[in-house]
Amino acid sequence: MEQKHFVGLTEQEVLESRSKYGENLLTPPKETPWWKLYLEKFGDPIIIILLVATAISLVFGIIHGDFTESIGIIFAVLIATGVGFWQEYDAKKKFDAMKSDKDYEHVKVRRDGTVLEITKDQLVVGDIVILAAGDEIPADIELFEAIEMKVSEASMTGESVAVSKYPCRDFKGSGFAPNLLLRGTTIEQGLGEGIVVKVGDSTEIGKTTRQASEETNNKTPLEEQLDGLAAKINVAAFTIATIMFIILNIVHWMDNDFSWTWDTLLTEVRFLMGAVVVIIVAVPEGLPLSVTLALAFSMKTMAKENNLVKKMHACETIGAVNVIFSDKTGTLTQNSMTVVDTDIKPENKELLNVIGALNSTANWSHDSQVLGNPTEGAILKFIGHKQTEQLRSEYHTVSCIPFSSLYKYMVTYVEKRSDGSRLMMIKGAPEVIAKLINKDDYLAEVSNQQARGRRAISAAIIHGLTFEELKAVLDNGETLKDNDYIGTWFIEDPVRADVPHAIGQCYKAGIDVVMMTGDNLKTGSEIARQAGFKDIWAIEAKDFNEAIKTEHATREFPNVIARCTPTNKLNILKWAQEKGYVCAMTGDGVNDSPSLNYADVGIAMGSGTSVAKEAADIILLDDAFPSIVTGVKWGRSLFKNIKNFLYMQLSINVSACLIAVFGPIVGVAMPFTVTQFLWINLVMDSLAAIALASEPADENVLSEKPRDRKEFIINKSLAKAIFGFGGLIWLLCTLVLWGMKHNVEFLSHMNLTVFFAAYMVLNWWNLFNARVIGKNKSIFDGLGRNLKFVGVALGILFVTIVIVQIGGEAFQTVPLSWQTWGYIILFTSPVVIVRELWYRLVSRK
Structure with missing residues (x-):
């Protein structure tokens, strides 16, 4: 052999x-072609509903020769899917530029x-x-x-x-x-x-890489919520359409004799078309685009704050996280061995530096990087580049006994160039040095430091022996009689300076932090203590299944898990997900990549391995754990912004649907045209989404607990607001329509153009309410600091006026006088005035 x-x-x-x-x-991870990446966007349930509505409207478009609504819905679908595709494709290109090939x-x-x-x-x-x-x-x-x-x-x-x-x-x-x-x-x-x-x-690494690129098919919390919302909208839309179809038939046939004729069939087709219009009104065509715009805005903003988001929905998912599983090395620590303490008398400091600089195999590179053994490199960094080179220039090495893991020491014999004086120095494991020099009084401090997970290297000077005599003494295992203990370096991979504060912010935000490391139990526990972990419960990974069977005073499962293999990390992560936790996984190594892939949101360090970055959803460009907290802040704020937009859009849909259903009852067959509905749903709501998405991240969200993953996105309070405002607008508009139809003096001069314009401006005012809904603050709070919101809001009002003035036959509008516009803006303003008075007089108290 x-x-x-x-x-x-x-x-x-x-x-x-x-x-x-x-x-x-x-085998590289299977690349998703751009066209498939785009087609995946059509899997959104609301997009599917819109495609069904498109098909129905196309059928009626063929019958009537009018494809306005079909074109409008198709436009909405293409814009929504296009924006989402481009954002992820752009992030993918940025990520591809980070990859390297070493094969x-x-x-x-x-x-x-x-x-x-x-x-x-x-x-x-x-x-x-x-x-x-x-x-x-x-x-x-x-x-x-x-x-x-x-x-x-x-x-x-x-x-x-x-x-x-x-x-x-x-x-x-x-x-x-x-x-x-x-x-x-x-x-x-x-x-x-x-x-x-x-x-x-x-x-x-090949096996681990394969796990890191497996399809997980996990749905994000936001996707689950939007799926549920789409299902409810689907049911509501077809229910309301059915009711409207029945109402139209009842109202019509109460005054007419029913008989099956060609005119009867055309009448039923007209009623069915009216029901289809209700479906188009009920389905929020602008919702996919609006959510996409909100996510895209957050992607851009998070990238500026060192969070490169590869997968769009990860922007929001990180805000739903309630457990962060973190690697230790390179994530919580600096991944750089550093001398953090010494045991030395002041008079021996210079001599300890001499031993550290000369009795070493590590070296400085031309660009001031340390090359060689990390422990010796830590000592050189402690001494400094300039002083190391100066000391080495003053001495030359006569002879040396290299370090060996067998005897755990290194000896160097040097001569000073200036006067020829010689120095015999030894460094190594503290207990070995103590035995050789027959002095162990410093071992108590060494033991204290080692209990904190630190490595210790002790140094001594040997007198009275030639190099050959020293070798003979060492070979015989004898004690060195004439010597001086000089000192000990204590070395560790220190915790990043900004980590403890970030861990504290996580706890304040209701997020648990769990360290999973391949390091030993003692080091892991000490790093956790330094990082600010609470209620430390430390175990080795092999004991996890037994540990979770026993009750612990403050925790459901350990928060320091040592000696973790990639399989251990993945199994523990899956266990937590089965328990209902929304899990983030951070890491930089190959061993982290399977867990990064399977986590609800995987977060890789920018300096990490290419395998880890490939598996992750978000890459921290600055390698800083606090950037995760920034991501959580943006994720939670984004979810609130999406809920604010849902309030805005769904209240419009509720009122519009009810107006469409009850309009015929009060004598107005089509209060709004299909084109007007599409304009409200697509253009106005999309612009509103941009305005609300521009709302900056709210620091206060880090004082709240993570939301319940199972709680429906339209909770009780939001539902009350949606149906309350939507119902109020429906009631007012129905009364106005009735007054217009029955020549009520104050309303008889109004026409459907004024009605459409007033409805648009009513909802424009409500945009200011939507910005602060659920936040218990004035509509003016922070308004001046968010110029994007103000700019887009004014833009919406401008576009509203323009479309009414020039809409003509396409929108079935006629130009209005500036005096009329003034009255519309004035008489619709109570939407914000009443809300602001309520806040100042009742809610704030």
């Missing part, structure tokens, strides 16, 4: 292996007795790969030879500290075997050789 390792595969064996096990390429980097292999360089994709099972510090592992490899090898598995396990790798057999512990190198991880120290055991999709 050793001979085969030395020789490697022959060319024929390479071909046979590639034929049997495949190429070393990860064609070069690796060294032994083949047929020769060392060759081939591209990563050419590797096959059985290849012998030569590896060294800095290499990214190109496939899953079993080591058969290694020298002081340490590998960073952070992308696969989340553990921030590099792990030792060495040949072994029959590994029975937890986690990945020490002789197994995983594709996508990086060698930080040492060198070795190994045999490729898995390539491409069969590797651990």
Whole structure:
């Protein structure tokens, strides 16, 4: 076997292996073509209702030779689906620009007795790969030879500290075997050789990537709500249409004798057309476009605040989240080992820096980046680039004993260039150094620091021995008699400075935060404490199923889960979703990607792996956990804006439907034309949606609890407002129509143009009420700060006046005098005056 390792595969064996096990390429996630992305928008239930209404109106359009309403509805559908498609397509293009491909980097292999360089994709099972510090592992490899090898598995396990790798057999512990190198991880120290055991999709990263790209078919909370709303609108529309058809028949045949003639058939067709008009009125044609515009506006705004939203509905879903499952490394922490404390006497500070700078294999790059072992790199960063280089220029190394995981220390013997004086220094694990120098009084502090999840490196100076004498003492396991303990560095991957405040905001907003990490229990618990976690309940992932069976004083399930594999994370996430939680998952590594894919909203770090970003719905461009809180704020505010718009549009639909049904009863067959209805539903409501979507995020939403996912979007209070205002407008308009028909003195001079204009302006005034509905504040609060809303609102009034003045035959209107417009605006203004008086005199108290 050793001979085969030395020789490697022959060319024929390479071909046979590639034929049997495949190429070393990860199958990319299936790209959704642009046309399919667009067609998916037609799956919206309200879009489907509109398409049915289009088909019905086309039939009657053929009969009557008038396709106005059909064209209007088709226009609404195309605009709504087009805007939604473009926003997601644009986000996809931005995301694609972030991706990179590493399948064609070069690796060294032994083949047929020769060392060759081939591209990563050419590797096959059985290849012998030569590896060294800095290499990214190109496939899953079993080591058969290694020298002081340490590998960073952070992308696969989340553990921030590099792990030792060495040949072994029959590994029975937890986690990945020490002789197994995983594709996508990086060698930080040492060198070795190994045999490729898995390539491409069969590797651990390949399996994880597959889970990250699976179709989950999960519906977002907003999609569930809009599906329910569409079903109710569908039932209501056809019920009202049926009632109207019956009423029209009763009213007509009460005064006429019924007999089956051609005229009777035409009369029934006319009545049926009237019922279809009611369906068109009842269905809010502008709703899909309005919701899409609101989501699109939030996408744009969130991108400015470092939330790149890939999937439009994620804008709102993040606001419904009540549990955030977070990775530790790179999400809560900086993913950078840092010296956070020292145990040192003031007089020894300079000497400790000398040991840290000289007794090290780490180096500074030309662009001030630390290269090499992360622990030694942390010490160099603590000393500083300039001082490190200065100290190294003052000394030169005479001899060295490299660090070994076997004896856990490193010795360097240096000479000062200026005077030839020599210095023997040693650093390593505190308990090892204590035993060698026979001094352990500092170990109590070391123990305290290690209990907080920190790593400790101790240093000492050795006197009175030559380098050869020192080696002999160390080889014999003897104590070093003449020495000085200099100090200890305490190192950790520190919590990001802005995380504790963000965690506090999450708790205030009723959102639980759960850490799922591949790191050990002690480190995970300490990081959680530093991050501001409440009521910490820490377990290892393997114990999760047993832990949730036991009662806990304050929690339903643990909030620190250590030693998590990708499968553990996914299973725990699915358990929480089955319990009814709306779950967000944050992460940056390959190990996070399946959970990012299956979460209600997956949030990846911008500096994370391409697999994680591919699986996510939102990418944090600044890698900052507080940006998630910003996303929650926008998501909750967006949902409120959508509800405000629903109040605006559905109150119009309620009043318009009732006016259409009762108009014939009071003698006005068609109070509004189909074109006028479509104008109100499509153009006016869409502009209103833009105005309401421009309302900035409300900080107060972070003081509220997450909404109940199962609660219908039209709750009791909103339903009262919709039917209350809609019913009031219907009653007023019906009385006006009756007065117009029966020549009531005050109303006899009115015509249907004035009626249409007044109805439009009534609802325009209601736009100001819609902005603050459910917020218990004045319509003037924040109005001056939202110039977009003011601008769009004035634009709506302007367009309303223009369409009435120039509508002509298409809208069946005649121009009105400016005096008439003044009266209309004045007499409809009580819509806001009464509401504002109610707020100031009753509600505010």
